[in-house]
Amino acid sequence: MEAAIIIVFVVGYLAITLEHNIKIDKLIPALVMMAISWALISLGIDAFPQWFDSANHGLVDGFAALDHENKMHLMEETLLHHLGKTAEILVFLLGAMTIVEIIDYFDGFSTIKGFIKTKKKTKILWIFAFLAFILSAIIDNLTATIVLISILQKIVKDRSVRLWFAGLIIIAANAGGAWSPIGDVTTTMLWIGDKVSTGHLIGYLLLPSFVCMAVPTLIASFLPAFKGNLEIEESDNDKPKSKFSSTMLFLGLSAIVSVPIFKVITHLPPYVGMMLALGVVAVFAEVYSNSKFSLTEVNSAESDAHAHHSPVHHSLSKIELPSILFFLGILMAVAALESLGILFGFANTLKETTPMLGTELDPQGVSDLVVLLLGIGSAVIDNVPLVAASLGMFSEPMDDVLWHFIAYSAGTGGSMLIIGSAAGVVAMGMEKIDFFWYLKKIAWLALLGFLAGALVFFFTRTLF
Numbered sequence: 001m002e003a004a005i006i007i008v009f010v011v012g013y014l015a016i017t018l019e020h021n022i023k024i025d026k027l028i029p030a031l032v033m034m035a036i037s038w039a040l041i042s043l044g045i046d047a048f049p050q051w052f053d054s055a056n057h058g059l060v061d062g063f064a065a066l067d068h069e070n071k072m073h074l075m076e077e078t079l080l081h082h083l084g085k086t087a088e089i090l091v092f093l094l095g096a097m098t099i100v101e102i103i104d105y106f107d108g109f110s111t112i113k114g115f116i117k118t119k120k121k122t123k124i125l126w127i128f129a130f131l132a133f134i135l136s137a138i139i140d141n142l143t144a145t146i147v148l149i150s151i152l153q154k155i156v157k158d159r160s161v162r163l164w165f166a167g168l169i170i171i172a173a174n175a176g177g178a179w180s181p182i183g184d185v186t187t188t189m190l191w192i193g194d195k196v197s198t199g200h201l202i203g204y205l206l207l208p209s210f211v212c213m214a215v216p217t218l219i220a221s222f223l224p225a226f227k228g229n230l231e232i233e234e235s236d237n238d239k240p241k242s243k244f245s246s247t248m249l250f251l252g253l254s255a256i257v258s259v260p261i262f263k264v265i266t267h268l269p270p271y272v273g274m275m276l277a278l279g280v281v282a283v284f285a286e287v288y289s290n291s292k293f294s295l296t297e298v299n300s301a302e303s304d305a306h307a308h309h310s311p312v313h314h315s316l317s318k319i320e321l322p323s324i325l326f327f328l329g330i331l332m333a334v335a336a337l338e339s340l341g342i343l344f345g346f347a348n349t350l351k352e353t354t355p356m357l358g359t360e361l362d363p364q365g366v367s368d369l370v371v372l373l374l375g376i377g378s379a380v381i382d383n384v385p386l387v388a389a390s391l392g393m394f395s396e397p398m399d400d401v402l403w404h405f406i407a408y409s410a411g412t413g414g415s416m417l418i419i420g421s422a423a424g425v426v427a428m429g430m431e432k433i434d435f436f437w438y439l440k441k442i443a444w445l446a447l448l449g450f451l452a453g454a455l456v457f458f459f460t461r462t463l464f
Helices: 002-017 027-043 068-105 121-139 141-155 159-180 185-192 198-220 244-267 268-286 301-309 311-318 321-341 342-353 368-380 383-393 400-415 422-431 433-442 445-461
Strands: none
Touching: 002 027, 002 121, 002 321, 027 068, 027 321, 068 185, 068 268, 068 311, 068 321, 121 141, 121 159, 121 244, 141 159, 141 422, 159 198, 159 342, 159 400, 159 422, 159 433, 159 445, 185 198, 185 268, 185 383, 185 400, 198 244, 198 400, 198 445, 244 268, 244 433, 268 400, 321 433, 368 383, 368 400, 368 445, 383 400, 400 445, 422 433, 433 445
């Protein structure tokens, strides 16, 4: 039965990886393999020799000797545990996505365009790189990429030049998302899973992530594509559509940034702070839009009449539910493998057979090479299941160097291929970037940045 579950996972994983080839949205195989995996576990529960207790990060003693009823009860408890942990991530993401959409409702991101006063390509490149690096740490790398490429399309008219800018934005956005607990889905998973703390994450990864962004940007500054000046046309259409644009931009970003602070003060799960942040932003949004709509009157006739005028309802209708369902499917599918102890056993095999790189800093001998390969692998396949698997594979304590290196590698490694990160995929769609063009022009820059940042991480981890 274990073999059947592994086959289901591998087939589903391939379907996710080949999403663009088979023309099937990746959320479909993710949900299917999740459901089939747990169904097979339920049907074959008596045949499994071991069971992994995720709450205690160890195998259940005497599992094979338990009767069928106790095994089923244990399975239900485990399933509920994983669903709860997954729901924490999904609710957190829903809140963050809604705040970003509320900012966009008031055209808040148009304020950023006002920062760009120069016409020199190299200066504009550095401005966009820094904006991507900072914005992605606040509103996540996917959203930062969408915002900046939208602005880029208004500034850079020559598509051949714009593709180069887009490629460097992808690298910078992924680098910026790695050092922030709210900057990338995988980093958020590690943060919510109590594997990394905000202070240590920033301390370990800020410098490596900056180097990962700066090295490719510096090299690109000397390339022919970024020589000379741009012709920037001023247009009335580029002006903010709302007088509250700047206010909502800074209010929304401040609300999101306050979430880690809320967690440190209250010790409550991050999604609680995100819901508070959403509530505060929603109040101002409703006031500014002069809407009488109430969040609690969803089914009333008045609420239906005002729904299309409400910035909150409008924003909720714009968030990417397919992404939320994909995360649900993939995280629960990986949880199935974890529960059977498959990932636990695989991790022990890796620890015993893979050599260390550099100085052995952790007592359990976890290999740097494994994490580097995870980073490179995240360029080929989705980094979410890779990090989800690592959560089940390793049992190192909170803020161990392993978790921070995983956050860096999974967050930045995806830049090496256009399909390797959510930021790359959305840029690919917005600018119709060719896979092989990116592989030829941008991938080597991303690789150099990834390796340079990894070397810096080997230094920064000695400081804690």
